[in-house]
Amino acid sequence: MGFLILNFTVITCCKKMDEDIMSKEELKATLTQLQYRVTQENCTEVPFQNEYWDSKRPGIYVDIISGEPLFSSLDKFVSGTGWPSFTRPLAKDNIVTCVDRSQFMTRTEVRSKKADSHLGHVFEDGPKPAVLRYCINSASMRFIPVENFDKEGYGEFKNLFENEKTYQPENNKEETATFAAGCFWGVESILSTIEGVLETTVGYTGGHLQNPTYEIICSGQTGHAEAIRIKYDPGIISYEKLLDYFWRLHNPTTLNRQNYDVGTQYRSAIFYHNEYQRVTADKSKTNFDLSGVFKNKAVTEIVPATSFYNAEAYHQDYYKKNNQPLCHVLRDK
Numbered sequence: 112m113g114f115l116i117l118n119f120t121v122i123t124c125c126k127k128m129d130e131d132i133m134s135k136e137e138l139k140a141t142l143t144q145l146q147y148r149v150t151q152e153n154c155t156e157v158p159f160q161n162e163y164w165d166s167k168r169p170g171i172y173v174d175i176i177s178g179e180p181l182f183s184s185l186d187k188f189v190s191g192t193g194w195p196s197f198t199r200p201l202a203k204d205n206i207v208t209c210v211d212r213s214q215f216m217t218r219t220e221v222r223s224k225k226a227d228s229h230l231g232h233v234f235e236d237g238p239k240p241a242v243l244r245y246c247i248n249s250a251s252m253r254f255i256p257v258e259n260f261d262k263e264g265y266g267e268f269k270n271l272f273e274n275e276k277t278y279q280p281e282n283n284k285e286e287t288a289t290f291a292a293g294c295f296w297g298v299e300s301i302l303s304t305i306e307g308v309l310e311t312t313v314g315y316t317g318g319h320l321q322n323p324t325y326e327i328i329c330s331g332q333t334g335h336a337e338a339i340r341i342k343y344d345p346g347i348i349s350y351e352k353l354l355d356y357f358w359r360l361h362n363p364t365t366l367n368r369q370n371y372d373v374g375t376q377y378r379s380a381i382f383y384h385n386e387y388q389r390v391t392a393d394k395s396k397t398n399f400d401l402s403g404v405f406k407n408k409a410v411t412e413i414v415p416a417t418s419f420y421n422a423e424a425y426h427q428d429y430y431k432k433n434n435q436p437l438c439h440v441l442r443d444k
Contacts (some may be wrong), residue, residue: 135175135402146175149250150228151327153220158193161249166200167351169272170202170256171265172247177226179205181252182245185271185390188421189398189425190237190244195252197245198237201268208233221245285309286345288353289316289382289416291336293369296429297439298339301360303428307348312340314421316382317414325423331374338382340419350388356396359442363399363409370438379409382416389413404444 122428145359158164163172172182172195174400183201200206204224211220211232221230230251237244255263257272292298295313303311315323318334328335344355361369363379381396383389392413400408420429430437 120229122319124174125326138176142175143285144251146250149248150175150226150230153229155231156194156248156250159340161194163195163249163252163254164193165287166195166254168256170253170259172252173265174205174223174226174228174230175251175253179223179225179251180265180268181205181223182247183268183271188238188394189401191245191401191403192246195247195249196230196237197247198241198243200245206230213248214355221247223251224411237402237438242402263278273365283396284344284346286350287352288341288343288388289338289384289385289419290341290357290441291317291338291378291380292355292357292363292371293377295337295339295422295426297437298360299428300343300437301441302339302353302356305348306339306354308343308347310342312419312421313426314340314369314419315376316340316417316419317380317412321418321420325426328376329374331376333376335376335420336380336392337376337422338380338419350391351395354381354392354431356441358395358399358404358409359444360439361413362405362412364405366406372438378412380412380414383415384416389415402444404442 133141135151138151142150147155149156167184169184171180171184173180180202182197186197186199186201188196188198207222207224209220209222211218218232221233222228223230228251231245231247234244234246235242257266257269260266260269290298297310299313302308315328315335316338317336318336320327320333323333323335325397327333341353350355361379367373367375367378369377381392383392396409396411396413
C-alpha cells in the first residue's frame with residue numbers, strides 16, 4: 112500500500128541543510144521515498160497510518176538523518192490527531208521553529224537544527240501546564256529504545272528512564288496496583304477476570320482511620336475509599352493496560368459518585384506504588400481527558416498508596432458468590 116502525501120509546506124525563514132551532512136543524491140539513496148518527501152520536500156504523512164503515532168515504548172526519537180535527539184517518550188501523549196505528539200522537545204537546542212504560511216493559514220513549523228529536516232508543526236492546544244503540542248511526522252524520526260541507548264551512543268539520557276527501566280516486565284514476576292472506582296464489588300468483578308491478574312483483594316485505603324469496618328466506611332467520615340488491590344504479572348499485562356481497564360469501567364468525571372452510590376468512599380482514585388506508576392498514571396489521565404469520552408475531565412485523584420485494609424470476607428469476590436446484576440459495565444473506550 113502506498114503512502115498519501117497530504118500537503119506541502121512552504122518555508123519562509125529556515126536555512127537549507129548543510130550539504131556536508133549528506134547530498135540530495137545521497138539522501139534519496141538512503142531514505143525511503145516517504146522519508147525524503149517529508150524531510151526534504153516538507154510533506155505530511157497520513158495520520159493513523161504512520162509508525163509512531165500510537166507507540167508507547169520508552170525511549171527517545173532522533174532525527175532520521177543526523178541522529179540529533181529530538182523528543183522523549185516521557186513527553187509523548189495521545190492527541191487524537193493520528194500523528195506522534197509531544198509536550199516539549201528533549202533538547203531545545205536541536206529544534207528550530209519557522210513561520211509557515213502554506214495551506215492558506217499561518218502555522219509554526221518545526222525543523223531539526225543540524226539536518227534542517229522538516230519535522231512537523233507546533234500548536235498551542237496541548238495539555239496543561241505546557242499547553243504545547245509538537246505534532247511530528249513519524250517519517251522524520253528514528254526511535255531509540257531505552258535498552259539500546261549505550262549501543263546507539265545515547266547513554267547520557269539513561270537517567271531520565273531509571274524508573275521506567277526499574278519496572279520493566281522482565282525484571283519482575285509480580286507487581287501491585289491499587290485503584291478506587293466506586294463500589295468495589297463491580298470493580299473486582301471486571302478486573303479479576305483479566306489475563307495476567309494473579310489476585311484481587313477489595314478493601315479500604317486513603318483515609319485516616321486504622322482498621323476500619325464497612326459500617327464505619329459508609330459514614331463517609333473516615334477518608335477511606337472502597338478500593339481494589341491487584342497483584343499482576345507485568346510480563347502478561349502492563350500497568351498501562353490495567354489503567355486502560357480502570358478508565359473504561361467507571362465514570363471518572365463524577366466527583367465522589369458512581370451512579371447511585373454517593374460519598375467520598377466512592378471517589379475515583381489511583382494509588383501509585385512507585386514513581387513509574389505515578390508518571391504513567393499522570394500521562395494516562397491526560398490521554399483520557401483528551402480522548403473526549405466524556406464532556407467533563409476526570410476528577411480522579413492520583414496519590415501515593417498508603418495502608419490497605421482488607422474488607423470483610425463477604426465482600427471478597429462478591430458477585431461470584433451472589434447472583435445479582437453487576438453495578439459496573441466495561442465500556443469499549
